[in-house]
Amino acid sequence: MSNVPTAAQTLGPSLQRDCITLSRHVLDQLQTFAPEAQDLSALMSRIGLAAKLIARHLSRAGLMENALGFTGSTNVQGEAVKQMDVYANQVFISVFERSGLVCRLASEEMEQPYYIPENCPIGRYTLLYDPVDGSSNLDVNLNVGSIFSVRRQQGDDLDGQAQDLLQNGHQQLLAGYVLYGPSTVLVYSLGRGVHLFTLDPSLGEFILAAENLRIPEHGPVYSVNEGNFWQWEDPVREYIRYVHRHEGYTARYSGALVGDFHRILLEGGVFLYPGTKKKPEGKLRLLYETAPLGFLAAQAGGRASTGTQDLLDVVPSHLHARAPFVAGSPEDVALVESFYAESCSL
Numbered sequence: 001m002s003n004v005p006t007a008a009q010t011l012g013p014s015l016q017r018d019c020i021t022l023s024r025h026v027l028d029q030l031q032t033f034a035p036e037a038q039d040l041s042a043l044m045s046r047i048g049l050a051a052k053l054i055a056r057h058l059s060r061a062g063l064m065e066n067a068l069g070f071t072g073s074t075n076v077q078g079e080a081v082k083q084m085d086v087y088a089n090q091v092f093i094s095v096f097e098r099s100g101l102v103c104r105l106a107s108e109e110m111e112q113p114y115y116i117p118e119n120c121p122i123g124r125y126t127l128l129y130d131p132v133d134g135s136s137n138l139d140v141n142l143n144v145g146s147i148f149s150v151r152r153q154q155g156d157d158l159d160g161q162a163q164d165l166l167q168n169g170h171q172q173l174l175a176g177y178v179l180y181g182p183s184t185v186l187v188y189s190l191g192r193g194v195h196l197f198t199l200d201p202s203l204g205e206f207i208l209a210a211e212n213l214r215i216p217e218h219g220p221v222y223s224v225n226e227g228n229f230w231q232w233e234d235p236v237r238e239y240i241r242y243v244h245r246h247e248g249y250t251a252r253y254s255g256a257l258v259g260d261f262h263r264i265l266l267e268g269g270v271f272l273y274p275g276t277k278k279k280p281e282g283k284l285r286l287l288y289e290t291a292p293l294g295f296l297a298a299q300a301g302g303r304a305s306t307g308t309q310d311l312l313d314v315v316p317s318h319l320h321a322r323a324p325f326v327a328g329s330p331e332d333v334a335l336v337e338s339f340y341a342e343s344c345s346l
C-alpha cells in the first residue's frame, strides 16, 4: 500500500465535505445501491435542481420583467397568484419530466394532480409540494420557501384522482423544505434523522452542513400571528395569555411558514397556525405544507399536533385539506395541547 497521502488526507475534511451532495447523502442514509435507493437519490438531486432554479430566479427577480407581482388570477385556494408561484410551480414539473421517477405531482397551485405521462406508470413516486410558500414576502425581498413531500403511489389510480394520497403523514417516504434566505438551505429527512444542506453557488451544489438536527426540548420562541387573537378559540387565547404573563418567551413571526419553522427547528419553541371560530381547520394545507414539516419535527425529536391530535395521524378528506398546526419543541407543543385538554375537561 502506497504511503502517499490520499487527496482527502492532503486536503482534509473540506474536500470530503464538498463531496457530500444530496444524491450521495441519500445513498449514505439508505446504505445500499439498490434500485429504490438510486431512484430516491436521483429524485432528491432533481429537487435540488428545482431549488437552484428557483433560488436563481428569486435572486434576479427585481431586475426582470414579470418576475414579481401578481398574475391577476386566483388559485384553488382562492388566493391571488403571483408570477413567482407560477414560475416555481412549473420548475418542479419541468425537472421531473422524462425522469421516469415521478408520475404525479400535487401542488398548492394546481386544483387537480398533474400527471407526467411518460413517467407513468413506471414512476411510482408522487411529489407533493408548495412551490413558493410565503408569497406575501416576495415583493418585499423577505425569505420564502418551498416545501416538498414524496409518497409512493399505491394502486393504479385508474380514475386519475390520486385518492391513494389521502392518507396520514406517516406514509411519507421523504419530506423537506428549501429556505431562500441570505443563503439557500435545503432541509430533508428520509425518516433517518433531519439533515441540512447549504447551496454553494460557486459549485452549484447543495453541500451537507449539518446532520441529525435535534429540536431543543424547550425554546423561548412562540411564532403565531397574534392579529388573529380574537378569532381564536379559548384554548389558544389562554396559551397566548400564559406566554404574555410568564418571563422567558419571545414572539417571532415572519408571515412565511418555512422561515418561521426553520427558526423553531434550530432554536426551539413552537410555531402555531390554529383554527379560528370561522375556519376551525385553519389556513395551512396538510399534504404539502404541515405534514412534511410535521414529519421533520418528529424526526428531529420534536412534535407536531393539531392541538388535540398528533398531526401525522390526520387523514385528509381531499387533496387541499387544511388542519390546525402546532409544531416545535416537545415541551412547548405539550403546553399548547394542555390548554386544549383543559378546555375539553370543563
Ligand code: P6P
Residues within 6 Å of the ligand: 133, 134, 135, 136, 225, 255, 256, 257, 258, 273, 283, 284
Ligand atoms: P397569515 C403564507 O401565505 C402562508 O401560507 C404561510 O407561509 C404563513 O405561515 C401563513 O400563510 C401566514 O398567514 O394569516 O399570518 O398572513
